[in-house]
Amino acid sequence: DAKTTQPPSMDCAEGRAANLPCNHSTISGNEYVYWYRQIHSQGPQYIIHGLKNNETNEMASLIITEDRKSSTLILPHATLRDTAVYYCIAFYNNNDMRFGAGTRLTVKP
Amino acid sequence: NAGVTQTPKFQVLKTGQSMTLQCAQDMNHEYMSWYRQDPGMGLRLIHYSVGAGITDQGEVPNGYNVSRSTTEDFPLRLLSAAPSQTSVYFCASTPGGENEQFFGPGTRLTVL
Numbered sequence: 001d002a003k004t005t006q007p008p009s010m011d012c013a014e015g016r017a018a019n020l021p022c023n024h025s026t027i028s029g030n031e032y033v034y035w036y037r038q039i040h041s042q043g044p045q046y047i048i049h050g051l052k053n054n055e056t057n058e059m060a061s062l063i064i065t066e067d068r069k070s071s072t073l074i075l076p077h078a079t080l081r082d083t084a085v086y087y088c089i090a091f092y093n094n095n096d097m098r099f100g101a102g103t104r105l106t107v108k109p
Numbered sequence: 110n111a112g113v114t115q116t117p118k119f120q121v122l123k124t125g126q127s128m129t130l131q132c133a134q135d136m137n138h139e140y141m142s143w144y145r146q147d148p149g150m151g152l153r154l155i156h157y158s159v160g161a162g163i164t165d166q167g168e169v170p171n172g173y174n175v176s177r178s179t180t181e182d183f184p185l186r187l188l189s190a191a192p193s194q195t196s197v198y199f200c201a202s203t204p205g206g207e208n209e210q211f212f213g214p215g216t217r218l219t220v221l
Contacts, residue, residue, distance in 0.1 A: 042214060043214055099144075099151030
C-alpha cells in the first residue's frame with residue numbers, strides 16, 4: 001500500500017476554506033485516496049474518496065493531481081466543529097487500511 | 110440502525126488477565142476489522158474478517174485472537190493482558206470494495 005505524508009498540524013480561520021494537503025508519491029494505479037477525520041477520541045468518520053477524478057460531496061471536495069502523486073482535501077467553509085485530526089489514506093485493499101499520524105486541523109474563531 | 114456498537118466503553122485489567130472486547134454491526138456488512146490507537150498515533154490494524162468463518166492478521170496481531178461465527182459479531186480476545194496493550198480499540202465494518210468503513214465508538218483499555 002502507498003504511504004502518505006501529511007503536515008502534522010494546520011490552522012484555519014472560521015468561515016474560510018481549509019485546504020489539507022497529502023503526498024502519496026508511491027501510489028499505484030488501482031489505489032484509491034480516502035480521507036477520514038477523528039474528532040477528539042471518537043471513531044474515525046469517513047469524508048470522501050477518489051481514484052483519478054476530483055470528487056465533491058456535502059462535506060468536502062477532493063482534488064487529485066493528474067499524476068496522482070498528491071491530493072488536497074478542501075473544507076469550503078470551515079467551522080469550529082471541523083477541528084479534528086484528518087487522515088489521508090491510499091490503498092486498494094479495504095481489509096488493510098494504514099493510518100498515518102494525520103493532520104491536526106484547528107479552526108479558530 | 111445502531112451501526113457499529115462496542116462494549117465495554119472502558120475497561121481496566123491487571124497484567125495477565127484475559128478478556129473479550131465485543132463488536133457488533135447491524136448493517137449486514139461482510140468485512141469487519143479491529144484497530145488499536147495509541148496516544149498521538151494513527152490507527153493500526155490488528156485483525157480483520159472478510160466474512161463469517163474467515164479471519165486474518167493485520168499489522169499488529171500478537172497477543173490478540175478473533176473469531177467470526179456470525180456476520181454481525183466480531184469479538185476481540187486478549188489472551189494475557191500486558192501494559193503494552195493499553196490503548197483505545199476501534200471496531201469497523203464495511204460492505205467491501207471501495208465503500209467507506211464505519212467505525213464504532215471505541216473501547217478504552219488500561220492494563221495495570
